[in-house]
Amino acid sequence: MSSVLTTPSITRRSLLGGIAASSALVMLHPFAARAAANQAHLRIMETTDIHVNIMPYDYYADKPNDTMGLTRTASFIDQVRAEATNSMLIDNGDLLQGNPMGDFMAYEKGMKAGDLHPVMKAMNALGYDCGTLGNHEFNYGLEFMFNTLNGANFPIVCANLTKGQLASDPKKDELFFKPYVILEKQIKDGSGNSSPVKVGFIGFVPPQIMVWDAKNLEGKAQTRDIVQAAKAWIPVMKEAGADVIIALSHSGIDGTGQSERMENASLYLAGVDGIDAIFTGHQHLVFPGPKDFEGIAGADIKKGTLQGKPAVMAGFWGSHMGLIDLLLEKDGNRWKVVDFTTEARPIFHRDEAKKIIPDVKDKPEIVAAVKEEHEATLAYVRRPVGKTSAPLYSYFALVADDPSIQIVSNAQTWYVKQLLEDGQYKDYPILSAAAPFKAGGRNGADYFTDVPAGDIAIKNVADLYLYPNTVQAVLINGAQVKNWLEMSAGMFNQVPVGSKDVPLLNTKFPSYNYDVIDGVTYQIDLSQPARFDLDGKLVNPDSNRIVDLKFNGKPIDPAQKFVVATNNYRAGGGGKFPDIAGDKVILVAPDTNRDVIVRYIHQLGTINPSADANWSFKPLPGTTAVFESGPKGRQYAASVKGAKIEDAGDGAEGFAKFRLVL
Structure with a gap:
């Protein structure tokens, strides 16, 4: 495309400054x-x-x-x-x-x-x-x-x-x-x-x-x-x-x-x-x-x-x-x-x-x-549906087991168990996969869930679960559970043993694809490279970031069948997780994940969202990594289960920087 005009640089500030200088003066585009x-x-x-x-x-x-x-x-x-x-x-x-x-x-x-x-x-x-x-x-x-x-x-x-x-x-x-x-x-x-x-x-x-x-x-x-x-x-x-x-x-x-x-x-x-x-x-x-x-x-x-x-x-x-x-x-x-x-x-x-x-x-x-x-809308979101005995926050949802994810997983497991209790899948163990939706990133330093102990309103449930997804469940084996977690572990950069303050988070990996699976226990070995790329392609077949994966305290059987409660996006292939697609779906529920959380809280009256620390990072002696989160997270850092987190100063664009001691 030819250019017939040489255009001087125009900035937002110069334009707004020109407009603000006089209501009658407008700076025309060249x-x-x-x-x-x-x-x-x-x-x-x-x-x-x-x-x-x-x-x-x-x-x-x-x-x-x-x-x-x-x-x-x-x-x-x-x-x-x-x-x-x-x-x-x-x-x-x-x-x-x-x-x-x-x-x-x-x-x-x-x-x-x-x-x-x-x-x-x-x-x-x-x-x-x-x-x-x-x-x-x-x-x-x-x-x-x-x-x-x-x-x-x-x-x-x-x-x-x-x-x-x-x-x-x-x-x-x-x-x-x-x-x-x-x-x-x-x-x-x-x-x-x-x-x-x-x-x-x-x-x-x-x-x-x-x-x-x-x-x-x-x-x-x-x-x-x-x-x-x-x-x-x-x-x-x-x-x-x-x-x-x-x-x-x-x-x-x-x-x-x-x-x-x-x-x-x-x-x-x-x-x-x-x-x-x-x-x-x-x-x-x-x-x-x-x-x-x-x-x-x-x-x-x-x-x-x-x-x-x-x-x-x-x-x-x-x-x-x-x-x-x-x-x-x-x-x-x-x-x-x-x-x-x-x-x-x-x-x-x-x-x-x-x-x-x-x-x-x-x-x-x-x-x-x-x-x-x-x-x-204000009246709608302020309706109370129950109480929480402890704060619900997502400041550290990407680095430790987290209460905001825990309550979603608890509600999904509770709901799917009821729907399957009289059917052909009633004897299969039920796991639950959930991800943090509000985890900062491109949406800014205030984009985190932060609900104090006390009343929970609809606005808080919407804060926990942003999307109107519906509950679905898939039937997969233990090997596919491991690969699901391996794909999720793409959230993290590789951290060599002995390195200091390596950037922890892969900024190209969306937080809504970082699934935590409850019902099993496991560790993530950050010294290993990611097994799958962002498109779910196997790029490092010899790598195993997910280690010590157990069900009921014993190493998981790769052939054992599990029902995993999730949402329609993930069950339908969203996020390109290996082996997770529509052909694995055994339950298409009529309710949204959000509605299920509301009903779960309403039935219990008061919930205890404390994370059960079912996952953690494998210890890497002499190694630290850094990540950014909301500055309000500083009040919770010392109480995070299964992780040692230190304040590392200020980050960019309003974020706080934290150090994870591995």
């Missing part, structure tokens, strides 16, 4: 300020992965949070529109699930035909031009999704979600949504004259929804490979007269090589001829930016390009607004892109003391639009 008579500036703004976080409020912690909220991102919309001659606003999916407001709307209020979801209220008020689907749109079922999205005053596009089996030609697929739309927009050129430009938007969802939401989609839908669908439909859009084609890709950036039905396919989507720009999402990361995608061939983290084409990923929960600015030039009767800039603009920053400083205020109109649902 494309808007310098466009020639046959040129025009078009700015396209993105939100992505909102997950019902309309308000800057953490319902789990029941307190405001300045790092999130569409009401904050919405304030950027007026600013960035003022910086541009012409602009459009899109959303890249994952709107309907992700916090208690989403659960309240799905489980308490419900969405009948004609109802208006608070997300739609907000988005309609902000004047979105187009949107696509995210994988979490399907979590509450197709009827709920359609009743909600029918309230949108803008088109929703998705080119790779079909109503049935895939056709031989993608263009013959029977789709749930339009694969694309071409919107004709009147734009002003550099001389102030108006003329139409035809902007095409095409959308994509991860094919893996067929695994993650099989209970809602099996027999009702199918998905096609993202790149395959794009190659079929982009020429059609060109023939239909699109001047500019924008891909709305609810799919992340993965540079490990293109594969069929790839989850994070945006890098390879960029290679499809005819696409001019790509908006990405799904991974809850930021692009362009200094760290999240460093080292991926074809991804320019400074310029913000994938295979040379402008691309943006705008964080999550409204944390950023993605901006792609295009300089268009008239070529006969058609417009073409001749230059671009990209930016992911955050709604907050941290000062030198690492304190969060909001860069924008709430947009009052959006706050007013969702006031009723916000207040109803």
Whole structure:
């Protein structure tokens, strides 16, 4: 793509500073300020992965949070529109699930035909031009999704979600949504004259929804490979007269090589001829930016390009607004892109003391639009369901047996035992697999479960278990139990014996894939390399990180059969755990894991969540490793069972650093 304009560096602070200096003074984007008579500036703004976080409020912690909220991102919309001659606003999916407001709307209020979801209220008020689907749109079922999205005053596009089996030609697929739309927009050129430009938007969802939401989609839908669908439909859009084609890709950036039905396919989507720009999402990361995608061939983290084409990923929960600015030039009767800039603009920053400083205020109109649902959600999450005799926290869930995981495992075992007690699997031992969902990482230093002793409310249960997964159980043997744990142990870097303060955690390994299995005892030998890679491929067959694995105090029999209670995501193959897939499922329960925890707590009245220390790290003399956790975890460090944890000072971006003495 040629560049006809040399653009000076623009930072968020310079833009906001220019705006703040005078309400009448707006710093125009250079494309808007310098466009020639046959040129025009078009700015396209993105939100992505909102997950019902309309308000800057953490319902789990029941307190405001300045790092999130569409009401904050919405304030950027007026600013960035003022910086541009012409602009459009899109959303890249994952709107309907992700916090208690989403659960309240799905489980308490419900969405009948004609109802208006608070997300739609907000988005309609902000004047979105187009949107696509995210994988979490399907979590509450197709009827709920359609009743909600029918309230949108803008088109929703998705080119790779079909109503049935895939056709031989993608263009013959029977789709749930339009694969694309071409919107004709009147734009002003550099001389102030108006003329139409035809902007095409095409959308994509991860094919893996067929695994993650099989209970809602099996027999009702199918998905096609993202790149395959794009190659079929982009020429059609060109023939239909699109001047500019924008891909709305609810799919992340993965540079490990293109594969069929790839989850994070945006890098390879960029290679499809005819696409001019790509908006990405799904991974809850930021692009362009200094760290999240460093080292991926074809991804320019400074310029913000994938295979040379402008691309943006705008964080999550409204944390950023993605901006792609295009300089268009008239070529006969058609417009073409001749230059671009990209930016992911955050709604907050941290000062030198690492304190969060909001860069924008709430947009009052959006706050007013969702006031009723916000207040109803607060009442919903504050309902008490029981008591806990000890604190529930997840600050050390990745380094020691943990009370926040223990209570989930206890509830799952209790529930599955009841369902199987009169059936063919009643005599099999029941194990339970559970993972920490709130364990810091990319979501920040406050992203941990922390429930004091005393009353437990629904908000606390939602805090323990973030997702509306349903309970399932699989039947596997002892060897497969070991491999399940070996895959989980990919959470850790290799720590050579005698080394000092080696980084402990593999930052590429998501915490929700770190399963602890209760009902057995075991140790993890960190001196060994990981047996499996992130895709579940056997890479070190001679390595055995899981040692001293026992059931009922005796070495586990590789051939013995076990029922393992888990969730629909893991049982269906989510996380690519070896040998764990739908063919192992022997129980598909009707209840969500969250509901089971609520019922368990309600039945007991008062729970004792103390961890039973059924796993630990194998001692490595003279060896230490370091990891980061929330600074509030310091009060619990000395009382953690089965691990010696020391305070090692401050970490980055508000985290505290801890030392694990091995």
